[in-house]
Amino acid sequence: MDEPIIVGIDIGTSKICTLVARVENGSDLRILGVGIEPSQGLRKGVVVDLQAASLAVSRSVEKAERTSGFEINAALVSLAGSHVSSINSRGVVGISGGVVDREDIERALDAAQAVAIPHNREIVHVIQRSFIIDGQDGIRTPIGMHGYRLEVEAHIITASSSTMENLRQCVAASGIEISQFVLNPLASGEIVLTENERQMGVAVIDIGGGTTDMAIYIDGDVWHTMVLAVGGDHVTSDIGYILRLPITQAEEIKLKFGHAQKDAINPEEQFTIRSFGGDAPDRINRVDLAEIIQARMEEIYHLVLQEIRRSGYDGLLPAGVVLTGGASLLPGARQLASQVMGLPARIAQPQNLVGLVDQINSPAFSTSVGLLEWALLIAESSQYSDRRRPKQTGEWSIKIKDLLRRLLP
Structure with missing residues (x-):
C-alpha cells in the first residue's frame, strides 16, 4: 500500500x-x-x-x-x-428516521452556520463542541443514537x-x-497538547513574530479562539527604539542577552552595543534590556488573560497554559506567564x-x-x-x- x-x-x-x-x-x-x-x-x-x-x-x-x-x-x-x-452558535434539527446519522449532523451544523456573517468575511472552521438529543446534553458522538431532536453547539x-x-x-x-x-x-x-490537557481544560498560546494566537480546549474540544496583533517582533522593535539600534541588531541582542524577568538578572551584567550615530561602543546593563522585554511580554500575557476572562472560561483551565511559538523561547517567558496569569505554564514543541x-x-x-x-x-x-x-x-x-x-x- x-x-x-x-x-x-x-x-x-x-x-x-x-x-x-x-x-x-x-x-x-x-x-x-x-x-x-x-x-x-x-x-x-x-x-x-x-x-x-x-x-x-x-x-x-x-x-x-x-x-x-x-x-x-x-x-x-x-x-x-x-x-x-x-462566535458560538447552536443549530437544531429534527432527527430523520429516529436514529442519528451523518446527514443529521451535517444538517445541524448547517443550521448552526445560519448566522449573520458580513459579506466581506468567510467561514474558516466550524468546530462542533457537543450535541444534545431530546434535552440530554454532553453527547460526544451522536451517530446511531435514538431521538427526535438534535442540537449541536458549534464554534465558528x-x-x-x-x-x-x-x-x-x-x-x-x-x-x-x-x-x-x-x-x-x-x-x-x-x-503540543496531551489528551489529558484537552480534557481537563487548557489554553494553548502560540507567540509568533507578528501575532499571539490562543485556543481554549475544554472536554477535548475547542471552546474559544483568539488572535492578537502583537508578538515577538514588537519586543524587538521596543529594544531597537529604546536603545536606538537597527532591527537586525536588536533581534541579535534579544536572542543573545534577552530575558523576560529582570529580577533574574545579575545587576552587574553588561554587554556592548553600537547605536545609531554612536562614535564608540556603549555599555548596557543586561537588567535594563530585561526590563524592556518584560514590559512587552507582560502586556501580551495581560491581553491574553483579559481575553480568557472575557470568554468566561477562566475558571475552567486546571491544566493552565501551554506556551509555544518562537517568542516562548525567551528565558523567563514561562515563569512570567505563570506569574501574570496565575496559571500553571509549560513550554511545548513538536x-x-x-x-x-x-x-x-x-x-x-x-x-x-x-x-x-x-x-x-x-x-x-x-x-x-x-x-x-x-x-x-x-x-x-x-x-x-x-x-x-x-x-x-
Whole structure:
C-alpha cells in the first residue's frame, strides 16, 4: 500500500516554513523536505506586499521540493492575523428516521452556520463542541443514537475574505492549490497538547513574530479562539527604539542577552552595543534590556488573560497554559506567564518526529508540524501531493472519525 505524502505551508510574519512528510505505519510522520525562508511582505500575519510575499513562499516551496524530491501540488496553509474572529452558535434539527446519522449532523451544523456573517468575511472552521438529543446534553458522538431532536453547539471561526484571497494568490503563484486553511493555534494545539490537557481544560498560546494566537480546549474540544496583533517582533522593535539600534541588531541582542524577568538578572551584567550615530561602543546593563522585554511580554500575557476572562472560561483551565511559538523561547517567558496569569505554564514543541528534524525541533515550528498532523487526520477526505491514499481501516479510521468530531470542515 502506497504511503501518502502530505504538505503544510506555515506563512508567518517572521518566517515561511514548508514541510513535506510521508505517513508511515498509518500515523507516524517522517519529515522528507524542509523549506525555511525569511518572511517578506507580511505584517502581523497579513499580506502587505503581494509580490514580495509570493516570492518568499515560492522560495520556501522550492527548498522543500529540492530536499524532498517531490513536486508539491497542494498543501494545508496556516492562517493568523487580527482579522480572524469567532462566535458560538447552536443549530437544531429534527432527527430523520429516529436514529442519528451523518446527514443529521451535517444538517445541524448547517443550521448552526445560519448566522449573520458580513459579506466581506468567510467561514474558516466550524468546530462542533457537543450535541444534545431530546434535552440530554454532553453527547460526544451522536451517530446511531435514538431521538427526535438534535442540537449541536458549534464554534465558528471567520476571517476576512480579502486577506484570505491575498494568501491564496501568494500560494497560487507557486502553482500550489490550498487544500484548507488552518488557524495557527488549532494547528499548534494538535501537536503540543496531551489528551489529558484537552480534557481537563487548557489554553494553548502560540507567540509568533507578528501575532499571539490562543485556543481554549475544554472536554477535548475547542471552546474559544483568539488572535492578537502583537508578538515577538514588537519586543524587538521596543529594544531597537529604546536603545536606538537597527532591527537586525536588536533581534541579535534579544536572542543573545534577552530575558523576560529582570529580577533574574545579575545587576552587574553588561554587554556592548553600537547605536545609531554612536562614535564608540556603549555599555548596557543586561537588567535594563530585561526590563524592556518584560514590559512587552507582560502586556501580551495581560491581553491574553483579559481575553480568557472575557470568554468566561477562566475558571475552567486546571491544566493552565501551554506556551509555544518562537517568542516562548525567551528565558523567563514561562515563569512570567505563570506569574501574570496565575496559571500553571509549560513550554511545548513538536515531539517524536523522524527524518529531517534538526531544524524544526523547536517551539517556533509547532504550527508548521501541526499542519502536517491536520493533513494526516484528513488525508482520507482530501487529496494532497500525489493522490495516493490508503484504505480507511484500523487506527487511521479512528483518527479520521476523531477529526470529523472536532472539525467540519
